[in-house]
Amino acid sequence: MTTLVESQPLSERFPRLTARVDVRELERLRTRAHRFAEQHIRPRALEIDRHTDQDPAWFDWDLVRAGAQEGLLSFLIPKPAGGAGGLATQAAIVMEELCAACPGIALIFGAHALGISPLLLGGPSQWDGVLAELVASERTDSPLLMACAITEPEAGTDVEDPDLLARARITSHARRVPGGFRLSGTKRFISNGSVARWITLLMPTDPRRPVETWTCFLIDARSEGFKVARVEHKMGQRACPAAELTLDEVFVPDERVVGREGDGAPETMIVLACSRPPVGAIATGIARGAYERLQAWLAEDPAAKGLLARQHVQLALANMEEDIHLARQAYMDAATELDHVALGGAMSHPAVRALGRIPAAIRRRAPVNGWLSSPRARDATIALLHRTTTEQAVTRSLGLSSMAKARGGDVAMRVTGTALEITGLRAGPVRAELEKLWRDAKLTQIYEGTNQLNRLEIYRTLCQKETINCLPPLHNHHDGHTQQPASANGNGAQR
Amino acid sequence: MSATISEQAEIRSMAHELARRELSLRTAAIDSGDQDAWAECWQLLTETGLDRALLDERHGGVGLGVAELLTVVEELAIGDGGIAMSVLLCNAALATLSDEQLAGLGEGARWALVPATSGTELAISNGQLDGNIACALGCHGVDGVVLLALDRSSPATWALHANTAGLKFKRDLAQLGLRGAAAASLELQDVSAPSTDCDTVIDGASASALLYAGTAAIARGIARRAHEMAFEYAQARQQGGVAIIEHDAVSDMLTAMAVRLTCRPEMLIEASGKLRLAQSLAAKIAATDAAVATTTDAVQVFGGTGYMVETGIEKLMRDAKYCQLFPQANWLLYRELTKA
Numbered sequence: 010m011t012t013l014v015e016s017q018p019l020s021e022r023f024p025r026l027t028a029r030v031d032v033r034e035l036e037r038l039r040t041r042a043h044r045f046a047e048q049h050i051r052p053r054a055l056e057i058d059r060h061t062d063q064d065p066a067w068f069d070w071d072l073v074r075a076g077a078q079e080g081l082l083s084f085l086i087p088k089p090a091g092g093a094g095g096l097a098t099q100a101a102i103v104m105e106e107l108c109a110a111c112p113g114i115a116l117i118f119g120a121h122a123l124g125i126s127p128l129l130l131g132g133p134s135q136w137d138g139v140l141a142e143l144v145a146s147e148r149t150d151s152p153l154l155m156a157c158a159i160t161e162p163e164a165g166t167d168v169e170d171p172d173l174l175a176r177a178r179i180t181s182h183a184r185r186v187p188g189g190f191r192l193s194g195t196k197r198f199i200s201n202g203s204v205a206r207w208i209t210l211l212m213p214t215d216p217r218r219p220v221e222t223w224t225c226f227l228i229d230a231r232s233e234g235f236k237v238a239r240v241e242h243k244m245g246q247r248a249c250p251a252a253e254l255t256l257d258e259v260f261v262p263d264e265r266v267v268g269r270e271g272d273g274a275p276e277t278m279i280v281l282a283c284s285r286p287p288v289g290a291i292a293t294g295i296a297r298g299a300y301e302r303l304q305a306w307l308a309e310d311p312a313a314k315g316l317l318a319r320q321h322v323q324l325a326l327a328n329m330e331e332d333i334h335l336a337r338q339a340y341m342d343a344a345t346e347l348d349h350v351a352l353g354g355a356m357s358h359p360a361v362r363a364l365g366r367i368p369a370a371i372r373r374r375a376p377v378n379g380w381l382s383s384p385r386a387r388d389a390t391i392a393l394l395h396r397t398t399t400e401q402a403v404t405r406s407l408g409l410s411s412m413a414k415a416r417g418g419d420v421a422m423r424v425t426g427t428a429l430e431i432t433g434l435r436a437g438p439v440r441a442e443l444e445k446l447w448r449d450a451k452l453t454q455i456y457e458g459t460n461q462l463n464r465l466e467i468y469r470t471l472c473q474k475e476t477i478n479c480l481p482p483l484h485n486h487h488d489g490h491t492q493q494p495a496s497a498n499g500n501g502a503q504r
Numbered sequence: 505m506s507a508t509i510s511e512q513a514e515i516r517s518m519a520h521e522l523a524r525r526e527l528s529l530r531t532a533a534i535d536s537g538d539q540d541a542w543a544e545c546w547q548l549l550t551e552t553g554l555d556r557a558l559l560d561e562r563h564g565g566v567g568l569g570v571a572e573l574l575t576v577v578e579e580l581a582i583g584d585g586g587i588a589m590s591v592l593l594c595n596a597a598l599a600t601l602s603d604e605q606l607a608g609l610g611e612g613a614r615w616a617l618v619p620a621t622s623g624t625e626l627a628i629s630n631g632q633l634d635g636n637i638a639c640a641l642g643c644h645g646v647d648g649v650v651l652l653a654l655d656r657s658s659p660a661t662w663a664l665h666a667n668t669a670g671l672k673f674k675r676d677l678a679q680l681g682l683r684g685a686a687a688a689s690l691e692l693q694d695v696s697a698p699s700t701d702c703d704t705v706i707d708g709a710s711a712s713a714l715l716y717a718g719t720a721a722i723a724r725g726i727a728r729r730a731h732e733m734a735f736e737y738a739q740a741r742q743q744g745g746v747a748i749i750e751h752d753a754v755s756d757m758l759t760a761m762a763v764r765l766t767c768r769p770e771m772l773i774e775a776s777g778k779l780r781l782a783q784s785l786a787a788k789i790a791a792t793d794a795a796v797a798t799t800t801d802a803v804q805v806f807g808g809t810g811y812m813v814e815t816g817i818e819k820l821m822r823d824a825k826y827c828q829l830f831p832q833a834n835w836l837l838y839r840e841l842t843k844a
């Protein structure tokens with residue numbers, strides 16, 4: 010089956026790419042993702058959808074293993090940690106390809122990438138921990154998956170924006186104890202939640218002051234007190250399980266605080282700025298998948314005879330082409346802005362590059378590793394962010410990301426809905442594929458912040474030019490807290 | 505003979521009660537393919553005579569007029585859109601049968617009207633019918649079907665018992681919406697079928713008008729249910745420190761749903777009690793497009809919860825989409841409407 014973008018090189022489509030990125034590498038990544046989608050995803054999409062309709066907890070590890078062989082679990086992990094060093098642009102390109110085949114299966118890799126994102130913000134201090142473990146697992150028969158848990162039963166939209174977080178009904182709590190924290194609470198609708206080995210999870214250390222104490226923790230799913238309470242029966246994107254997770258006094262040591270205590274709110278905003286362009290790409294991929302299937306049906310199926318001669322159909326196809334093109338422009342614009350303007354400076358900073366050149370074996374030895382995992386190193390990462398970007402730049406990036414996400418979601422719904430209308434109920438096998446894509450599409454208007462929330466974000470960031478607090482502060486008011494018990498325990502700074 | 509105003513109100517409230525008390529309890533089970541739940545509902549409908557409501561008492565019906573039937577199916581759709589569609593299709597099919605044919609039917613026989621396009625789906629020559637009709641709603645397990653050639657200037661109908669030689673049914677397992685009207689694909693090979701054109705409650709033209717207007721009524725019922733559920737949820741769910749109905753983003757969606765509901769299919773009925781094809785087509789297009797928009801927004805009002813099957817709101821979205829596509833997608837009806 011032909012794809013829309015294959016014919017035109019990325020460098021022509023998106024001139025900004027040529028400036029700083031190795032476009033050939035992107036092109037190779039896209040080809041690999043496309044091949045994987047055609048070989049492994051498309052043929053199994055309907056079957057897995059049916060399986061997971063009967064049993065929502067059912068999960069296809071073979072697909073994950075196949076994806077791991079293609080590097081789909083590590084392409085976002087920095088090169089010094091053994092990954093391919095991709096950013097939002099790479100994630101988006103891969104997502105469009107996979108989603109044109111099946112967004113549910115693609116979401117397994119997308120949710121994994123979301124789980125990784127907060128660790129990327131941790132900078133070099135995260136390279137030699139779980140990120141390296143993920144890379145190593147990719148080469149084994151038991152690859153490890155990640156998830157990211159933000160949403161709570163009483164707070165969905167409210168945890169997607171710092172202003173709303175201030176009024177949110179947060180019921181989770183990370184209580185400080187010697188050497189770390191004890192986490193309790195419930196997280197809801199967590200993609201990959203029931204299959205992830207590691208979960209980046211956000212929670213306040215003081216529920217009365219959620220904004221100031223919102224903190225990202227790295228949770229081992231084998232921890233005592235951690236439970237998958239249920240796996241949801243979803244309308245679509247079923248191949249990737251969405252789970253409710255309960256934590257009952259789960260212990261998390263200080264070194265598994267990602268970034269610094271209390272930096273969770275701005276970190277979340279950066280994570281969302283990074284993850285929304287790929288969600289726009291997920292939606293674009295869904296729309297493209299429907300468009301391609303419709304085109305093939307119109308060209309090949311005897312039941313479609315004569316339809317292409319109807320102007321109604323021609324206009325509908327033209328609208329789809331237009332919609333998909335603009336949705337793709339929107340997510341590429343957002344992704345490249347983020348990678349090359351908002352965060353580009355930090356990622357390619359000479360200090361980061363120099364650290365990356367130190368062989369991993371040396372980096373993992375006591376003195377270097379001790380410094381990298383110390384609070385001072387965390388502060389240095391934040392200081393680097395402040396030197397290389399501004400809140401205005403990240404805010405603008407967030408606005409563009411919200412635009413890509415909201416526009417993409419609407420396009421996915423429109424294109425899949427129209428494709429179904431053109432084929433109708435009598436269309437034969439393609440009907441089931443289009444119906445599935447239509448169900449899958451609805452989620453793109455909901456997750457990663459509803460489209461309403463994203464449009465309010467566009468209003469604030471782009472229409473009103475408001476600056477959102479999306480960089481962790483240079484001086485963190487919890488500094489004293491994080492260091493004290495760690496050193497008392499012989500961890501952290503003294504190690 | 506049509507029902508008096510008080511009888512109409514009674515029938516409407518009976519359908520309303522049935523939908524709320526019985527159908528809505530079983531709608532999730534029916535959606536997941538539970539045959540027993542479906543059979544229990546159908547049993548209740550046959551006991552009240554709603555499956556053959558257009559027929560008179562001699563044939564086990566209640567002598568409803570078309571307008572009342574539309575209200576009945578709209579009310580039933582609040583409980584389950586698929587069951588309401590089965591009722592519509594059964595009524596429309598039976599109403600095209602002659603007295604003689606009706607007399608020969610067993611008690612509680614379930615029939616379905618099957619709209620088809622001649623040429624592509626149904627070929628008619630020398631009194632023989634051939635063709636393939638995919639995804640014929642409500643046809644799985646029926647005792648008989650009435651084929652309706654939609655695209656003829658005076659649509660013809662052919663009544664076929666399920667065991668007619670040359671007629672085969674195959675369950676459509678990929679059905680996404682209106683699962684209470686379980687679909688089958690029909691294969692016809694050299695089926696001989698006389699046209700039913702005399703002494704019937706309605707003729708082919710009226711049957712197609714009824715099909716469109718009835719689908720509009722069902723879509724409206726589905727949209728009413730979606731609006732009700734979304735409205736209730738928006739008052740209970742809090743985000744941003746207030747009930748979400750306080751946010752314009754949510755209340756605008758709810759208001760738009762209410763606005764769309766002002767189009768009422770039964771208003772199409774002429775004083776004579778007859779349905780006109782053009783109005784029925786227009787109503788079908790307007791009401792089903794409205795239902796798709798309303799149910800999609802209703803899921804949105806529920807946020808992530810709306811995407812979960814157990815909430816029951818995403819099912820309304822699937823049901824509404826099927827109304828939009830059945831018997832033909834709305835855009836294909838534009839041409840019919842222009843002609844009409």
Ligand SMILES: Cc1cc2nc3c(=O)[nH]c(=O)nc-3n(C[C@H](O)[C@H](O)[C@H](O)COP(=O)(O)OP(=O)(O)OC[C@H]3O[C@@H](n4cnc5c(N)ncnc54)[C@H](O)[C@@H]3O)c2cc1C
Pocket residue numbers: 120156157158159160164165166167169173197198199200201243251452455456457458459460461462741743744748751752753754804805806807808809811
């Ligand atoms: C299948 C699935 C997978 C998911 N995966 C993940 C995951 O991996 N990790 C994770 O953390 N979360 C995940 N989520 C959660 C997702 O991000 C939330 O569902 C989403 O943010 C919406 O929150 P909510 O569901 O609580 O809806 P609510 O916040 O309750 O919203 C309900 C309605 O109210 C509107 N609304 C709410 N607040 C406002 C406001 N202030 N102004 C205007 N309108 C408002 C919304 O737009 C929506 O229409 C997932 C959700 C789903 C359905």
